Amino acid sequence: MTRSQFWKTATWIALYSAILAGCATGSAQQPAGNSTGTSATQDKSPAAVATGTEETGKTANPRVHEFRLDNGLKILVKQDSRAPVVVSQVWYKAGSSYEQNGTTGVAHVLEHMMFKGTDKYGPNEFSRIISENGGSENAFTGQDYTAYFQQLEKSRLPIAMELEADRMANLNLSAEEFGKEIQVVMEERRMRTDDNPKAKTYELFLATAYTNSPYHHPIIGWMNDLKNMTVEDAQKWYNDWYAPNNATLVVAGDVDPGQVLALAKEHYGRIPPAKVPKLKPQQEVVQNGVRRIVVKEPAQLPYLLMGYKVPVIKTAELEWEPYALEMLAHVLDGSDSSRFTRDLIRGKAMAASIGAGYDLFSRMDELFLFDSTPAQGFTVADLEKEIRAQIERLKTELVTEKELERIKNQVVASKIYEQDSIFYQAMQMGTLETVGLDWRLTDEFVDRFRTVTAEQVQQVAQKYLIDERLTVAVLDPQPINPKSIASNHGGAPHAQ
């Protein structure tokens, strides 16, 4: 449900399927008409650039090779020859947290537009060619990145490379295609957020919790911004961020690193670097007390969201704290023997669903999240009280060694399980690299997680899970009236 669950192994397979079905925040790219886009300004046409190569850094994992082209493109190659397949992903440092007020959602809109063709390939030909070659492909936009991927039989890698490199430099952004696609995106927003009471609550919850952090606004963008978005906004986004020196190419599978590098040089090496804007820090202001909102929406059931502001690996002053918070999340949630399931679902039978989670791989400070739906006969107020009691217990009683040991074993096992998916391995490396962390953290994570002590879990609970950092949102269900839903979302036309 929430982003915090992104990195939880249990949900990873589900997310993986979701990505294959459509972008993580949005839908699969919709097939559109076969008109070729009219030529748009191309200020990034390929030019002859020398393509020297350097292998940067030491290689901790012998199966991962790291390169950088002269134009700044970072390349990570992970060899895994268990199956004759390859995954190719291109990650751009450009997600919704890079957006400005008034043009929120543009990162995701551009993701859709990236399928609309170049001079060489018409609209949606990209998807058709990959499909004809037996592959799958899609894209996803997050707060901190936008990424594109293809999965193919290994000998087809050059096809993916050629197409992806072509649209990195030569995208045609026509007003006509934009006009069609913005309608698709607005419909996606209606379906996924406006007509989904939990998602709507989550969106307003984030906008309440964050004052000036760019995590304030939704990845898909505010509807009013989408209605007023223009092809020029998309073009500016593309010009600003889509450049080899702002991207990471991750290739995983049964490949030879030397051959991957040669291919990358051939296809991406010709693209000149661009001047990439420098992001302002936008550090969230200090919160001084509990924030509360009530969201009244037609819905079946009430819903509770609680979030405490916490540091992440990228921002933590004390290196161990994010790992202790991650451990804390596992104490409460994540398996049948975790405390929430044991005490509140099975024990007191108060919660129909309940979860705790935290995304420690974000670019900026995050929320440690709790979300829950009460069981019949209980209220969100009952649940908030129980969650607070669980937090209080973590502050006053040390987690037992037995509990810690069980969690550590589970996490180690799940990390091994994750290695079954080359897509997942590539995804991990791409995320870390793109948020400004070292991809080697994928290997170090377990070692660091293992060192977390019961005292550290108690310390982070006492330090961070406090009212001064808390935001609470409650979905107050209103009667469901199909007529009012229909009239509320009448599909206003694209304004400009």
Ligand SMILES: [Zn+2]
């Ligand atoms: Zn989408």
